[in-house]
Amino acid sequence: MAKSTRVQSPRHEALAVVLQVRDGKLKVLLWERAREPFLGEWALPGGFLDAGETLERSIRRHLAAKVDVRELSHLEQLETCSDPRRHPTAWVVATAYLGLVPADLDPEVPEDTAWHTVGGLPELAFDHEAIALAGRERLRAKLSYTNIGFALASPSFTISELRALYRAALGHDVSATNLQRVLVRRRLLEPTGEQRPPGRSGGRPAAVFRFRRRELAVTDQFAVLRPPGSHESGTQKAEGDPRGLGNL
Amino acid sequence: MAKSTRVQSPRHEALAVVLQVRDGKLKVLLWERAREPFLGEWALPGGFLDAGETLERSIRRHLAAKVDVRELSHLEQLETCSDPRRHPTAWVVATAYLGLVPADLDPEVPEDTAWHTVGGLPELAFDHEAIALAGRERLRAKLSYTNIGFALASPSFTISELRALYRAALGHDVSATNLQRVLVRRRLLEPTGEQRPPGRSGGRPAAVFRFRRRELAVTDQFAVLRPPGSHESGTQKAEGDPRGLGNL
């Protein structure tokens, strides 16, 4: 029956949940809409997919107008939203990405964009609130079982600084003691050898650390139901161990 | 410059990686293509998105022709593939889903579809091999930290039967002893009270279990970096505990 039916396709847009810890809070970059629908409301940045580009390339292109692409320390696909009612007048499918910006950068953003605290967002256009919250959840989960912290942190940092980032992203307090132990045991962090002098109020100088790898890596593989024999002998963290956690 | 440019949109298709354990092996449902491109090669089932439907609804509709929809015990979105070269002659974006079928069912499938072992796939059309493998990885990961086993298993089963499913899906042997302990400790399984009589070769009759919930639930929340105070006293799993692992 569909013989002479004209092919109908949705328009496809890429959206980004760009997160950064600023002033001790997890914030998301929002853009104030300049046209209907939802004129004047806040929305996630993004735009339509062009012929010949991938979604990832598309979102990088659209973001380049707002945040310098090179300042994105991590970018991953979140989900694709296809409810036909998500746009009041058009048929638009959206693929959302999660982007992270390290805390030491303060990208220039245009007048009509601003950073908003993820807890306590204003009313957002379309289904963008749900998408923004999904981005936060993804980040929170990955902080537990990957090295994604590298994307929130500057190239080197003290444990206190890192703790503040984890606290802001996770939404609860984090013990500096245990954070250091977990991340060092899993071999995510290594000391640079440098020290940071204390502030005016005194205190012991802090050791400076860096993430060993600055690309996403899963570090808590096989939480349970490991393959047999993967228990092995004790404390194999003998520096250059090939198998084990460090990789994969 | 794009003033009078005609709007271009990709066509959007939904694909499904439908997995089931059959004959002790993890298999994926494939469809033999009846037209170019890739005529005669194996491909994931799916089809184009229609106006007015969501992607999830679309993939359920397309699958209904191959597997009865009601036989899908779980369906979740995997990823969206947008490389413009993924289709040789057209611009097609694909959103892939992971679907699971419980092991006790043997859905009627048409002539041109068949179950293929995921390890040792033939050459697949388009980028479907990568998508199929991504589906398997998602399943493997979720077997460790969610109750997704319910979607592979029949409504009730013995530990040995469940073990065979986990072994097939994970690709390595699984100890029945520890599988039972982990799943009971996490309160995923409960005994039905029934027993299964042994086979001709004797043996103790097996207790029959069921999954307590048959929708996806995360059971290993907060692998690490838990909020402070979540240690609490011993074994707080006192049925109706509000906080903690069971939910969210």
Added chain:
DNA sequence: GCAAAAGTGTTGTGTCTACACCCATGT
């Protein structure tokens, strides 16, 4: 009785939280 299959007891290891304590610096 004996083999087969299911299930329990127990031990050892590793990882995590929590908290006490020691260290290095500024005033």
Added chain:
DNA sequence: ACATGGGTGTAGACACAACACTTTTGC
């Protein structure tokens, strides 16, 4: 000196894998 922030030592709580052992059946 002593307050302040950084870092280590250590103990307790689980969760897990591995393996020995007991239970219940068929032959």
